[in-house]
Amino acid sequence: MENAAFEKAVLEHKDRVHAYARMMLKNAAEAQDVAQEALVRLWTHRAKVDVEGSRAWLLRTTHNLCIDRIRKRKVRAEVADPDDALRAHADSGPGPAQLSAAGDLGRSIEKALKKLSEQDRAVVLMREVQQMPYDEIADVLGLPMGTLKARLHRARERLRQALIRSGVTP
Amino acid sequence: MNDNEPIRLDCRRARELGHRSLDGESLAAAERETLDGHIAVCDECRDMHAELRTIQGALRSMAPAPLADEALDEVWDRTVRRRAFSGWDWRHAAAAALLFVTTVAMLWTARGLQPADEPTEAEIAQAAAEVRMVLGLTGRALERSERAALRGMRDGVAPALSKIPIRLPSRVDAEPAKDGDGV
Numbered sequence: 001m002e003n004a005a006f007e008k009a010v011l012e013h014k015d016r017v018h019a020y021a022r023m024m025l026k027n028a029a030e031a032q033d034v035a036q037e038a039l040v041r042l043w044t045h046r047a048k049v050d051v052e053g054s055r056a057w058l059l060r061t062t063h064n065l066c067i068d069r070i071r072k073r074k075v076r077a078e079v080a081d082p083d084d085a086l087r088a089h090a091d092s093g094p095g096p097a098q099l100s101a102a103g104d105l106g107r108s109i110e111k112a113l114k115k116l117s118e119q120d121r122a123v124v125l126m127r128e129v130q131q132m133p134y135d136e137i138a139d140v141l142g143l144p145m146g147t148l149k150a151r152l153h154r155a156r157e158r159l160r161q162a163l164i165r166s167g168v169t170p
Numbered sequence: 171m172n173d174n175e176p177i178r179l180d181c182r183r184a185r186e187l188g189h190r191s192l193d194g195e196s197l198a199a200a201e202r203e204t205l206d207g208h209i210a211v212c213d214e215c216r217d218m219h220a221e222l223r224t225i226q227g228a229l230r231s232m233a234p235a236p237l238a239d240e241a242l243d244e245v246w247d248r249t250v251r252r253r254a255f256s257g258w259d260w261r262h263a264a265a266a267a268l269l270f271v272t273t274v275a276m277l278w279t280a281r282g283l284q285p286a287d288e289p290t291e292a293e294i295a296q297a298a299a300e301v302r303m304v305l306g307l308t309g310r311a312l313e314r315s316e317r318a319a320l321r322g323m324r325d326g327v328a329p330a331l332s333k334i335p336i337r338l339p340s341r342v343d344a345e346p347a348k349d350g351d352g353v
Contacts, residue, residue, distance in 0.1 A: 003250055006249070006250065007250060010242075010245065010249075014237045014242060014245075015235060015236050015237055017237075018235050018236070018237040019232070019235040022235045031235075032237065032238065032241050035237055035241070036237075036241055036244060036245050036248075039245045039249070040245060040248050040249060043248070043249035043250075105224070105225075105228045106228050106231070106232065109225065109228055109229065124229065128226055128229035128230060129229050129230065129232050131230065134193075149189075149193070152189075152193075153185075153186075153189040156189065156192070156222055156225070156226075157218075157222075159225060160218070160221055160222060160225060163225070169221070
């Protein structure tokens with residue numbers, strides 16, 4: 001990938017990568033760090049990544065960086081007070097729902113997304129928010145197509161259940 | 171139907187078709203008929219299908235969260251701009267500054283040995299511009315090094331170092347610390 005192609009890929013995908021990290025990590029500062037790191041890593045590996053594959057490559061890298069961060073949080077939380085850990089990672093900035101045109105439902109969905117497991121949340125974000133094709137998501141997450149579809153269907157229903165439990169009827 | 175109640179076979183089939191429809195798949199005529207026929211008589215599956223479609227619409231309307239300009243600027247600093255700088259890290263900049271100072275000193279010494287013409291105003295202006303350029307390169311390289319060091323400390327590269335309080339003197343010409351004054 002040439003310099004110009006790298007710059008084009010960064011400008012095209014930076015917000016997508018940042019939004020994904022933001023919704024996975026629920027923390028503005030960490031999301032910004034992860035987005036920057038993913039974009040810098042694209043530069044480091046530009047010889048091996050072509051322009052067409054840059055979106056999937058960036059989202060895979062972002063996803064892996066997010067999972068690493070979440071794992072580190074869990075390890076830290078094991079040796080600290082769980083309430084403190086939750087407070088430390090609470091996002092005080094505007095969330096995706098505040099950037100959403102969906103209004104109240106969008107805010108409720110943001111809260112409900114937080115109740116999903118990382119795996120379920122990743123599938124919903126990639127398919128429904130990022131609108132990535134199935135084969136690309138399967139590649140990013142390393143899942144067979146059947147497993148991926150079953151996980152998405154289950155995650156959609158869990159998201160709906162979480163909304164209903166919080167008193168929201170979509 | 172509550173969560174613990176087993177899902178009826180026709181409900182299960184209708185939900186599977188409903189998800190495929192949400193996925194954008196075009197259902198075969200018989201499958202479409204099965205789905206439509208079922209949700210016409212099953213309130214729960216009809217509500218569920220409609221609600222999942224509403225949720226999907228809301229998720230798709232979520233706008234990308236823009237990456238802050240300063241964060242993007244730092245990405246350029248760490249990638250394309252770093253390359254444009256041709257590897258001018260602080261060591262290169264310091265070496266350039268040293269070379270410049272040495273050259274000036276040699277010229278000064280040579281002029282001291284041989285009678286030399288007074289520099290013209292244009293030569294003085296040119297020399298001043300060259301000094302500014304070298305100092306600018308040095309300053310920029312040091313700024314980058316400082317940012318990299320801060321990033322490293324923030325990321326826990328030097329956990330022990332980050333715990334040591336470092337107090338800088340409030341004045342450049344402050345008295346040297348006496349024994350027992352602390353770090």
